[in-house]
Amino acid sequence: MESKYNLHSLSCIAFFLLLNIFQADVINARAVHPPHQHDVTKKNPQTLDYLKNLVGTRKGNTAKGLSHLKGYLSNLGYMNIDSIIAKPSPEQNNDSFDENLELAVRAYQSFFKLKVTGVLDAATVNQMMQPRCGVADNFSVLNQTHLMTESPVIAKHYTFFPGKPVWWPGKTDLTYSFPAGASYDLDEGIFEATGLWNNNSIFKFAYIKDYDKADVKISFQVWDHGDRAPFDGPGGVLAHAFAPTDGRLHFDGSEKWVDGVKDGAFDVQSVGLHELGHILGLGHSADANAVMWPTFQTKQRKGLGQDDIDGIKALYPS
Ligand SMILES: *[C@@H]1O[C@H](CO)[C@@H](O)[C@H](O)[C@H]1NC(C)=O
Ligand SMILES: *[C@@H]1O[C@H](CO)[C@@H](O)[C@H](O)[C@H]1NC(C)=O
Ligand SMILES: *[C@@H]1O[C@H](CO)[C@@H](O)[C@H](O)[C@H]1NC(C)=O
Ligand SMILES: *[C@@H]1O[C@H](CO)[C@@H](O)[C@H](O)[C@H]1NC(C)=O
Ligand SMILES: [Zn+2]
Ligand SMILES: [Zn+2]
Numbered sequence: 001m002e003s004k005y006n007l008h009s010l011s012c013i014a015f016f017l018l019l020n021i022f023q024a025d026v027i028n029a030r031a032v033h034p035p036h037q038h039d040v041t042k043k044n045p046q047t048l049d050y051l052k053n054l055v056g057t058r059k060g061n062t063a064k065g066l067s068h069l070k071g072y073l074s075n076l077g078y079m080n081i082d083s084i085i086a087k088p089s090p091e092q093n094n095d096s097f098d099e100n101l102e103l104a105v106r107a108y109q110s111f112f113k114l115k116v117t118g119v120l121d122a123a124t125v126n127q128m129m130q131p132r133c134g135v136a137d138n139f140s141v142l143n144q145t146h147l148m149t150e151s152p153v154i155a156k157h158y159t160f161f162p163g164k165p166v167w168w169p170g171k172t173d174l175t176y177s178f179p180a181g182a183s184y185d186l187d188e189g190i191f192e193a194t195g196l197w198n199n200n201s202i203f204k205f206a207y208i209k210d211y212d213k214a215d216v217k218i219s220f221q222v223w224d225h226g227d228r229a230p231f232d233g234p235g236g237v238l239a240h241a242f243a244p245t246d247g248r249l250h251f252d253g254s255e256k257w258v259d260g261v262k263d264g265a266f267d268v269q270s271v272g273l274h275e276l277g278h279i280l281g282l283g284h285s286a287d288a289n290a291v292m293w294p295t296f297q298t299k300q301r302k303g304l305g306q307d308d309i310d311g312i313k314a315l316y317p318s
Helices: 002-022 037-041 048-054 066-075 099-111 122-128 144-148 187-200 268-280 306-315
Strands: 173-177 204-207 216-221 237-241 248-252
Touching: 048 066, 048 122, 066 099, 099 122, 099 144, 187 204, 187 268, 187 306, 216 268, 237 268, 248 268, 268 306
Parallel strands: 173 204, 173 216, 216 248
Antiparallel strands: 237 248
16 A cells, blocks of 8 residues: 555656646646545445345335435435425434335436336436435426326436525636645646636636635545535545535545546546536536536546536526
8 A cells, every 4th residue: 555655646746747847737736645545445334235125115115224215315305395395304214115205216216217106116226326426416307297107207407506506797717726735636637627617618717726715625525524415435425516606526535536537436527527517506417418417437437518518508698
């Protein structure tokens, strides 16, 4: 571990020296590593494995793990949409598959274009186990009348955060930074992601060294890191970011990250592009081609889709 780390640091230094010649701005970003990378071996208490035992459960059933499922769907916005689904009170949050859970499962299936059955079938559980962004989905884009039918709602659309928060008028230059002394060797991927938004929106992201002064603060975090949205170890939640004008963008340091397309690793550029979309005010898209679609695979790179560009233009008409 120690020698591998040193070797890696060395190659980073060489890389940064090389970059320095061409792009003074970029290299000011710090060369470091996600903190606590050794934590990846830690047993994950919030593993999604419990879901496998729930395949086939439906309304009326009681099964161990259903209360966790309610927590999962609640965190993702599926159990607290006022008009149709009430958030369960603590005493209601037991292992019984009630009507609220059925509605939440239907909404989930609809967002992900699965057969809308309200039953926790294998396809639904498989989708739930996919690595994804931790920001809640917004299914207001779905036609709620359709939630009671079997066919998935044909929604192909960007969404925004509740209340549509945006950067204030005229604030189009956004600075970003990484924590001082933090190990970070993936800044080139973030630089590319900011470039894609710069080219396709009214915004201009630019790196600055002073983390405290930056509009957008990008860091690796693990497990509970003080923002009431704890990460969950390897798999599950990969990253999250806050709505305007907060500016915090967190990657889960327990994942394997790479700038590129590589077996077993997530692309920091693609996930960064997605999280920067949240920083600007975009919610999740129900269009699987959009970078704002909630899930990501390892060895996958995504750019901006037409839906992402339509979304940012709708949020900030020029
Ligand atoms: C579980 O909660 C429901 C309310 O959602 C309640 O009606 C039911 O009696 C509870 N079941 C048990 C076993 O506590
Ligand atoms: C929702 O679906 C219903 C039933 O198919 C349809 O009549 C209605 O026009 C739809 N609403 C919207 C906003 O698409
Ligand atoms: C969902 O997105 C719409 C715009 O698409 C926005 O008006 C609404 O406030 C959002 N609601 C939630 C709960 O995020
Ligand atoms: C942004 O546009 C410029 C000019 O067309 C181009 O050189 C650059 O590669 C683009 N950046 C990205 C990240 O696509
Ligand atoms: Zn997201
Ligand atoms: Zn966080």
